[in-house]
Amino acid sequence: MYPKTSETKVLRDPIHGYIHIQYQVIWDCLNSREFQRLHRIHQLGGVFQVYHTAEHSRFGHSLGVYEIVRRMVNEVEDINQSLSEYEKIQVMCAGLLHDLGHGPYSHFFESLQTQTHEQRTCQLILDPHTEVHQALYRCDHLLPQYVVDILMHRHTKALMNQMISSQLDADRMDYLLRDAYETGTSYGTFDLERILRTMRVKNGVLCMKESGMHSVEDYIMARYHMYWQVYLHPDAKSYEILIQLFFSYYCQSDIHIPVFECLRHEMTNEEFIEMDECRMMYGFQESSHCEDKILREYAKAILDRHLLEWQEDPSEEEIQAIKKKIEAAGYDPSLWFVEEKKKSSAYLPYTESDSIIWIWTRHYELKPLSACSEIVKALLRMENTLEKRIYYVKL
Amino acid sequence: MYPKTSETKVLRDPIHGYIHIQYQVIWDCLNSREFQRLHRIHQLGGVFQVYHTAEHSRFGHSLGVYEIVRRMVNEVEDINQSLSEYEKIQVMCAGLLHDLGHGPYSHFFESLQTQTHEQRTCQLILDPHTEVHQALYRCDHLLPQYVVDILMHRHTKALMNQMISSQLDADRMDYLLRDAYETGTSYGTFDLERILRTMRVKNGVLCMKESGMHSVEDYIMARYHMYWQVYLHPDAKSYEILIQLFFSYYCQSDIHIPVFECLRHEMTNEEFIEMDECRMMYGFQESSHCEDKILREYAKAILDRHLLEWQEDPSEEEIQAIKKKIEAAGYDPSLWFVEEKKKSSAYLPYTESDSIIWIWTRHYELKPLSACSEIVKALLRMENTLEKRIYYVKL
Amino acid sequence: MYPKTSETKVLRDPIHGYIHIQYQVIWDCLNSREFQRLHRIHQLGGVFQVYHTAEHSRFGHSLGVYEIVRRMVNEVEDINQSLSEYEKIQVMCAGLLHDLGHGPYSHFFESLQTQTHEQRTCQLILDPHTEVHQALYRCDHLLPQYVVDILMHRHTKALMNQMISSQLDADRMDYLLRDAYETGTSYGTFDLERILRTMRVKNGVLCMKESGMHSVEDYIMARYHMYWQVYLHPDAKSYEILIQLFFSYYCQSDIHIPVFECLRHEMTNEEFIEMDECRMMYGFQESSHCEDKILREYAKAILDRHLLEWQEDPSEEEIQAIKKKIEAAGYDPSLWFVEEKKKSSAYLPYTESDSIIWIWTRHYELKPLSACSEIVKALLRMENTLEKRIYYVKL
């Protein structure tokens, strides 16, 4: 028996109604400074520059993933019976903490550092000086390591890795629903209740009863639409590219903005924990007063939303014409023009290359989704066209 | 100027917020006995036997189609400018009245009669004795004919036919949203607002701006899922097959149930107007007391929801075994066993064989959806497998 | 241990997500013809004449009440521990079956019969010939009587009576949410989750933790608004008054409409079960062809929605003037004019005269809601004004 809170704590949540917390270790992780910091990291980076209400942070999402995992281990009978109480705690902690290592404007941030956010998450959990490590350790000395095992996808029970990271995991299910809610779009909705009701474990593998396959198809389409309409929206990308331009210029210069100095090298955990989006904003404010004109311009563009222009699939002539106009307006194209090639594979609704959604058929066989669903079969045949997009200063 | 109601009438509606009525002719059609009758025809036939809350009638749906058409002619700038006030009234009336000729449990009913429901609708609108004809005629002597032209898809302005009946018409848009709401499923939801915002008329053809294409993809998937999960649910079909069995037995017999006698021949309009689902239910009650045992059993099965069993893709041996069991239980297989072959084309999310959704591309060209959307391109390649389903008395 | 269904049956429901059925006896009651009949009784009588989508039946509502009771006995810890498995079954059955004895257009119907709908419900449950009796009896010979005890509010465990019928019972909670959903109004919404989470049993009495008091206030206001905006809407009443006028005329006449003959005396259970709203509609159709002009006019008004006019608080002069106009138009005021006095006590949001909502205070005392809530204290002081409304034929 692991220590429980005196009574079930409930936190109101628009996606799940309530988040339910029964174990002390969950409560302690939630109250650690590393977790509280997540309130200061936007869930969707620059998307709030397009969908103005998408201001929610990774804090709520992390609680949401935890809640879905909690429901899985309690309500999905097959999972409930496959796991011990200790394993349930491990996987709930992994759900709660999976995003701990996200830096500000995550994807850009990873490009500045050699570590991925997954690696930073694990480093924070294993560091005896962090409050989150101490919370886990107090519950059980081996708990930090088990949580890391799940997050690194190498827990001996494959099921537990799958619950946190796979084609149909608690992470994606929460963020699709939550991001749809916060942006006010209807794209991300799908039937979570039915997915939980038709989830099974067969041969140690997380799978879906065939009767729930339509909910899975719906979920895949939700994902596809959210990617196209929200996550990869060019104006949101444009904001993140501005930040990227700022730092690639800053790091190659010898300008000294104190809060940004730590970005020149691999950060310590302590430096990382302080580096949230508020601190970034302060740094941009400082930069907007610095002596370097270009850094000032980048900083103001970020603070006051002077987004870059963009164009899809321009011809080579169009590109040259734009570059000329940039120069004519007194800007250096090497600083204010960016070309982005994107593989539309990122835009594919579903692939089975890395991980597979398994279906438990009415004839009691385990088959890949693509072998059962006519829709998915068709989608997998979608072509992988290469597209190009350019971004440049608004003239 | 066509006569308006003293002030805009508004009817509360869960799908559209409010239905807005400004023209007297709409108000008069709504108050005709032929339209009021629609309250006594279920929108979804036997689906309420599966989704118990799907008890809504064609009345609300008809209002909803009208409301979408009303918004199209007012809010879609291209349509607003393409049509005269009179044409707007024509198409709004067509939206409101398009389902007037539905008999009880529509699809089954058509199999008993030589007329389709579209033909009956037109017949009712053109019949000088109906209140709905009189309402239209009072507004303009030619209005009944124009409304029929639209419903027969031969109005000279193609746009108006398309608004009422095409791959992306007001009819389908309302019923998907409404049926999803009333069944409590999330499958049917899509972004109506965005579709209306990106609707255009180019070369006299209703089309969608490319930037709204994702909403259309979403709508197509909504349709696909509603067909599989709701409209074609085997238990709902099973209920309709019971009714079919009842009448094919009744019509070949010489049993006399007064309210059903008119079904033996082509009905007059007056007979048709009275023939609603309440009258049918009364007829089943009467039949449940008649002397013929078989008709009694059918009637009771309908009234008390003794649905038929069903099985997908049975082998020939399974079929023979089932028939033997039926006989052993004292039933006649020719009366209590039905085999249904279904073309899954009915189940395809979208085809361009009969009608096309046109996209107005960012390069100002009109292209079929299938030429623009990778998703739709993939879906059109879905295979057309033949499936079989059998229904038989529960033993 | 009482027999369970082979697996939990779930029915999709827009209000509760899913209805969950685990016990065979619940499943059998649901499949009885007396319960299936509820699909043919509107939940809200004539309200669909105002809110056109309010076409839902007592079938869905009955399932909803059952589901709330099921959640209470499982999720409210105090109730879970207060009741044996058998008692839980009793109270779930009572929730499911509480509306079984409703006739068509319930409130009007009671005025024709000497029995209340509660008495008819009990009579049906105790009658050995009904399928519902047999289903209960199969589970346990005493079950029918226990269910009746709860419905008559005389079960020895007061708690169980309260769950089904009190100021804050499963019945009202379901219908407020459901009727708000089906009419498309927002008035009836309140926080069911929070009410269930703060529900307690103290000294054998169902009560609410003080921290949930605001949800209760919200629920009371929801009720108040639903009464004024929906349930007591004059146009809905007008439709029910038409039906009343029809039958008071019919019963005093010697006209013979076969399906209505049974209304002249106290009905048997068998007659009652067949008397649903479909049969009524058929009767009105028949009446619309009868020889008596007045009955014909009443019948057509009902079928084709020729509602009565109404006026609030008319002066005596206004009344006389209206009666004169009615006569001048060739109508008999004694047949086409109705005066209705209404006690606005029916319109009060909450009283403690018949039953009390108990609050379990943070000082561990049981107090009436009115002693804790400033809002409710204020509402109880609302005055009890007498109002008058007249209804008369549209001229």
Place this chain on the structure above:
Amino acid sequence: MYPKTSETKVLRDPIHGYIHIQYQVIWDCLNSREFQRLHRIHQLGGVFQVYHTAEHSRFGHSLGVYEIVRRMVNEVEDINQSLSEYEKIQVMCAGLLHDLGHGPYSHFFESLQTQTHEQRTCQLILDPHTEVHQALYRCDHLLPQYVVDILMHRHTKALMNQMISSQLDADRMDYLLRDAYETGTSYGTFDLERILRTMRVKNGVLCMKESGMHSVEDYIMARYHMYWQVYLHPDAKSYEILIQLFFSYYCQSDIHIPVFECLRHEMTNEEFIEMDECRMMYGFQESSHCEDKILREYAKAILDRHLLEWQEDPSEEEIQAIKKKIEAAGYDPSLWFVEEKKKSSAYLPYTESDSIIWIWTRHYELKPLSACSEIVKALLRMENTLEKRIYYVKL
């Protein structure tokens, strides 16, 4: 004619579906740095410490108020006809800009400065150096002054003042709906559509048709519940009190945290614009490393959510006991104990002392809401009890 954007710009919004922008001046105000700054001011101060998803900023709310005003001037016929195009622009700008002068954690911030946020808003709008001033001025030289007049409630057309600030204004209507959505509570919902539909102008006064009175009652109850359940939640207050303690200590000390120095005097507009909640957070981070132990502790409590404990209505003995415990734990009660007296008038659902909701009765008279609504009449009699709450360091 005032310049319009090339096409209507629409911004997706979860509360209003879309925000519609037609005038260039609105678009320019939106893109000013003073308006973009609102993304860095939480709408609900410390409420996100209780309702973890309440992370939305004043940016979205400001757009929402603008949208409601835009709908009022277009859709409410009486307003549409009472105002010139120029006046409509004035009042839409006032709606958009009304919150421009909010400092971080607004209510606390006002206690540090001599100016109210309303005064700062006006100062920013009138300052020729702000982008927002320039945007307004470009449209019309007098526009900044007219907008200020509305915000100071002294525009010569009373109606325009009322639309922005009164008991039933666009500001409150947006924030109730928005805050309810973002917290995930149902308390704040009311029927905005119906309120807009029944809004009238009579004798130059904004009022409501009697038939919309129930929607107003519903709105008042929504407000009441949001105050009790969300805005005045003790944990949210506790967070704001921590910030207050921090600054009252800091301002009396000679500690030097650069970003906070400007708070020691009345700020310039330029200083104010930079002072957002990100900068505050950075200041707390800096303070958490400073030499002063007490300031360090305050700063960590704020950053890591070590909220104060609180207790309602403690007795004098309880207070003394708590203070002793605080001292025993090594804390100075003068620094870690706060007593708050609150007039529950703040908690009253509605008063008519400062401003009145007017009802246009069915007898064509203008009466205060309290003279028409039995519910409001009752609520106004609610008593004004004085309560006390204490906050102190968690031990």
